[in-house]
Amino acid sequence: MAHGIIHSHLPQVLVVHPPESFSVYQSQYSHKFHFLKAWESPLPLDQFLSTHARNVQAMLSSGISPIKADLLCHLPSLRLVVTPSTGLNHIDLSECRRRGVAVANAGSVASCDVADLAVGLLIDVLRKISVADRYVKQGLWASKTSYPIPLGSKLKGKRIGIIGLGSIGQEVATRLEAFGCSISYNSRKQKPSFSYPFYSSVFELATNSDALVICCGLSDQTHHLINKDVLLALGKEGVIINVGRGAIIDEKEMVQCLVQGDIGGAGLDVFENEPNVPKELFALDNVVLTPHRAAFTHETRASMRELAVGNLEAFFLNKPLLSQVMDN
């Protein structure tokens, strides 16, 4: 039936924009929930919500599309937003709090994968794996007598500055310690359970690091946290890795620093205006780009779905949520 508008005995879950692999939610969980699919409706969204979603208590977010006051005002009965993402910047948490809407996210299920990609990007930038891959695949190795790939840089011994020592940052630290790097960090608050040196200033952290790895979430406090001064403090050999959110870095300034050689390189999985990536970066061999893929493994996507569904089930059974966002 169109848009899933049927009278069903199953609990209704509003889906405004489908999350990745929504077909799997449908095939595996349609016996538990009735998914109300707003995007399939020919009605304008406002009208659809006012007409069909006024009594809906729970919604499943796509993990990307904004859930802000302009949407929430059409959903007076809403009590839960579940997002199958780690990041929460697409959700207006204070508006949710004001309206008594709980929020549950993917908790730490993606942390290992995200940390793996961060370390992979760092190794790629330092050891020029993508450059070398292109060199071989383009037939340059076989066709040239000289060896034009510049030397890479050793990972062991590098001073790594982690921004955000949450579960992703901690996984990055564990991995890079095993590679013989030294770890320091910046976080909202010092974490006494870790002995890594803490810097309350990102500028000081950058000054004392060979690479910065951004692992924090995007908020008003972290927007453009990495500005021109921080980038210049990182220096000409310094590398920046971002698996957090694009807007944590002032992207325009970063592009300029990379183009002018004011920093040494970058490994970026996230961008300010996805899916648009500054074209200037395409020509730079010291920059490795991935399209927001850090949490994309079969295993983690399945865990994210299971946790999202677990939260929905808990909600409808009046049980505690499995991964409620604490400051919500």
Ligand SMILES: O=CC(=O)O
């Ligand atoms: O970026 C991915 C996520 O927030 O899960």
